[in-house]
Amino acid sequence: MASMKAVVFKGPGTIAVESVPKPVPGPGEAVMRITATTICGTDVHIVRGEYPVKPGLIIGHEPVGVIDALGPGVDHLFHIGQRVIAGAITPCGQCFYCLNGSHSQCGGALGGWRFGNTINGAWAEYLLVPDAKANLAPIPDTLTDEDVLLCPDIFSTGLSGAESAHIRVGDAVAVFAQGPIGLCATIGARLKGASLIIGIDGNEDRLAMSRTFGATVTLNPSQTDVVAEIKKLTDGRGVDVAIEALGQQTTFESALRAIRPGGTLSSLGVYSGKIVAPYEAIYAGLGDQKIVTTLCPGGHERMRRLMALIEHRRVDLSPPETHKFALDDISEAFDLFSHQRAHVLKVVLYPGVEAVKARKVAPALDAEC
Ligand SMILES: [Zn+2]
Numbered sequence: 001m002a003s004m005k006a007v008v009f010k011g012p013g014t015i016a017v018e019s020v021p022k023p024v025p026g027p028g029e030a031v032m033r034i035t036a037t038t039i040c041g042t043d044v045h046i047v048r049g050e051y052p053v054k055p056g057l058i059i060g061h062e063p064v065g066v067i068d069a070l071g072p073g074v075d076h077l078f079h080i081g082q083r084v085i086a087g088a089i090t091p092c093g094q095c096f097y098c099l100n101g102s103h104s105q106c107g108g109a110l111g112g113w114r115f116g117n118t119i120n121g122a123w124a125e126y127l128l129v130p131d132a133k134a135n136l137a138p139i140p141d142t143l144t145d146e147d148v149l150l151c152p153d154i155f156s157t158g159l160s161g162a163e164s165a166h167i168r169v170g171d172a173v174a175v176f177a178q179g180p181i182g183l184c185a186t187i188g189a190r191l192k193g194a195s196l197i198i199g200i201d202g203n204e205d206r207l208a209m210s211r212t213f214g215a216t217v218t219l220n221p222s223q224t225d226v227v228a229e230i231k232k233l234t235d236g237r238g239v240d241v242a243i244e245a246l247g248q249q250t251t252f253e254s255a256l257r258a259i260r261p262g263g264t265l266s267s268l269g270v271y272s273g274k275i276v277a278p279y280e281a282i283y284a285g286l287g288d289q290k291i292v293t294t295l296c297p298g299g300h301e302r303m304r305r306l307m308a309l310i311e312h313r314r315v316d317l318s319p320p321e322t323h324k325f326a327l328d329d330i331s332e333a334f335d336l337f338s339h340q341r342a343h344v345l346k347v348v349l350y351p352g353v354e355a356v357k358a359r360k361v362a363p364a365l366d367a368e369c
């Protein structure tokens with residue numbers, strides 16, 4: 001049996017680069033050779049044991065690569081060597097949830113999230129893609145791997161925060177937290193036609209990125225009372241839409257207090273424990289507000305649309321990737337990302353190379369500042 005290199009979750013706090021069997025596609029499946037992937041905040045939760053996955057699982061859910069093998073039933077739809085991505089979420093397109101439009105909940109709660117959660121993921125030389133017809137999305141020739149690296153998860157998730165809130169042209173929008181997801185939510189607010197876009201973060205570098213990506217005003221909660229400032233900016237009303245992109249009680253509560261009566265809180269954060277809504281923030285339950293939650297939309301049509309935005313230069317996602325690593329250097333990459341050292345926003349992992357010579361590309365943040 002052929003083998004491959006992969007990053008295996010060994011238990012809370014431990015990952016290891018190991019040689020494991022290379023996957024073989026069954027009916028409807030495909031195998032991708034991974035040319036680039038990334039580390040996301042969710043992976044940090046997994047490695048730390050804060051989100052449970054089975055020991056022995058290969059982590060990672062942001063695959064960019066080329067088709068290496070095709071199973072029966074999909075071999076006429078694609079060709080070997082074709083450049084593709086697959087979403088972090090891989091809906092089957094046929095179950096109760098998919099046919100009701102809840103593709104990310106395919107098969108049951110959070111069921112569409114398979115890579116690096118319930119099946120082996122993308123931190124590997126090869127990746128088995130289920131339901132390949134629904135999930136493989138060809139990369140436009142004009143785009144590089146790095147151009148589309150954020151499409152499988154970060155970009156899709158961030159944009160969905162703006163989409164789920166049904167932002168209308170001219171809306172005032174506040175985005176709480178400007179990490180990669182929050183920055184993509186800020187892009188989403190701009191694309192949806194928001195007028196006032198308020199980016200909120202405690203990190204000044206990220207606020208600078210936020211302005212680059214479309215925030216018209218930025219607020220730092222360590223320097224100002226954010227909710228009071230938002231009320232001031234909106235004639236005392238509050239914003240039409242607040243997007244929460246961190247997953248903490250404080251940002252959830254601030255987002256709730258920041259929306260006007262009848263406004264929408266669009267929540268993207270991953271929470272643990274209890275989320276509390278103070279009665280006055282929801283006007284004793286009579287404020288006509290909406291709270292919507294969204295798990296990253298996946299499937300090839302979603303991926304096609306996201307890549308089209310980049311292809312037609314409506315969006316440039318190149319700045320957030322700041323550091324490059326070979327798969328063998330995962331520990332160093334993970335340490336850098338999980339501790340947020342050296343202004344890191346995103347790292348790029350290259351499973352197919354032995355070592356990445358220029359580990360650190362010119363940090364876009366420094367260039368912007
Ligand atoms: Zn992710």
Ligand SMILES: [Zn+2]
Binds near residue numbers: 091094095097106107
């Ligand atoms: Zn399904």
